[in-house]
Amino acid sequence: MAEMVKLFVNGQEVEVESGKNLIDALKVVGIEIPHFCYHPALGADGNCRMCLVGIEDGRPPLVPACKTPAQEGMKVQLDAEHIKKIQRDVLEFELINHPVDCPVCDQAGECALQDYYMNYSLDDSRMRVEQVTKGKKIDFGSGVVHDQERCVLCGRCVRFTRQITHTGELGIVNRTDAARVSIFPGKPLNNRYALNIVDICPVGAMTSSDFRFKQRVWFLQKDPGICHGCSKGCSIYIDHHREKYKDDVIYRFRARTNLKVNGYFICDFGRLSYAAENE
Structure with a gap:
């Protein structure tokens, strides 16, 4: 039987499994920590910064929950104003060039970006410059269709092809607002598990050609x-x-x-x- 530890979340004591990262440990007791890049099958990546939480008396005081194991007596802050501001800032950053085409997106209704905006933000855009446009409806092969404008660059799909299928067809190319997920020239997705990429994508960037526009x-x-x-x-x-x-x-x-x-x-x-x- 796994060792259990007691820690505090927003001042409330909870008992969780020792050693698990805070995202997985607190999920068991019904506490959600928002995240994009973390997936239990792929491990912690720490690039999206959406899961930053506060640790009272901790050094450092801000840590990514995906890389922080649950420990006895830990005091975790999720509802502090500076944590909420971080969440709003990350969402604002992700939405700067997002097309916000939820009415025609297959992921609408099961989209992490959509849910987090409703739960943690609801802020209006402050951008007054033209959005950066990227590729739409890109055939990645094996029934996977990619929309680069919806992508939040969490890297789950890239890590899946490297860690799970070991085929490595995907990569993130370029930098800053030109960064995007892409296949290598002349080498589309070609593995028996490719459509799992659609499942693990937290937003509507990866869709299935078989399911597209079939049902809400x-x-x-x-x-x-x-x-x-x-x-x-x-x-x-x-x-x-x-x-x-x-x-x-x-x-x-x-x-x-x-x-x-x-x-x-x-x-x-x-x-x-x-x-x-x-x-």
């Missing part, structure tokens, strides 16, 4: 299931919807975390096998 996510009913694509039996979410006077239709399968079977991901063959269930 808030209409979908999400039920747990088991993939029948092979004998492994990966855990999945079945997203389906029944329109009035029509049959129930499955629109997509998504990976459901099961560390004993498939971890955080599923293969593309299994993901797309939903089509056979609709026949």
Whole structure:
């Protein structure tokens, strides 16, 4: 059994698992720390700075929650004004050149940027200069379509191809506001797990050509299931919807975390096998 420690969050005592980073440890007890770049399968990267939290009597007083393990007696500040300002500033930075095209974005309704803006910001843009434009509807291969203007450069997709598939098709090129995710010339995504990039993207920068513009996510009913694509039996979410006077239709399968079977991901063959269930 894991060792438990007691720490304080905004003055309230909570008991969490020792050694876990603050994002994962506090999530178990229902406390969310906003973040873009961190994913439990990819580890801490610390580049988005959205998860900065305050540590009372700590050195340094500001730390990224994704890289800070939970320790006995730690006093974590999440609602202090200087922490809220950091969150607002990071969101403002991410939205400077964002197209804010939520009404036509497939990620609308399950977008971290959208949710964090509503929960932590709601500020109007102060920018009075023309936005930087980037590539739209870029075919990365294997059914992945990229929108560079929506990208927050969290690097999850790049790390996925390097750490999980070990194929390394993606990279972040250029610097400052010219930085963008790209494939290498003549080398599109070419691995059996490429569509997981769509799942791990926290915003609408990576979309699936199979699901694009098929259904709004808030209409979908999400039920747990088991993939029948092979004998492994990966855990999945079945997203389906029944329109009035029509049959129930499955629109997509998504990976459901099961560390004993498939971890955080599923293969593309299994993901797309939903089509056979609709026949």
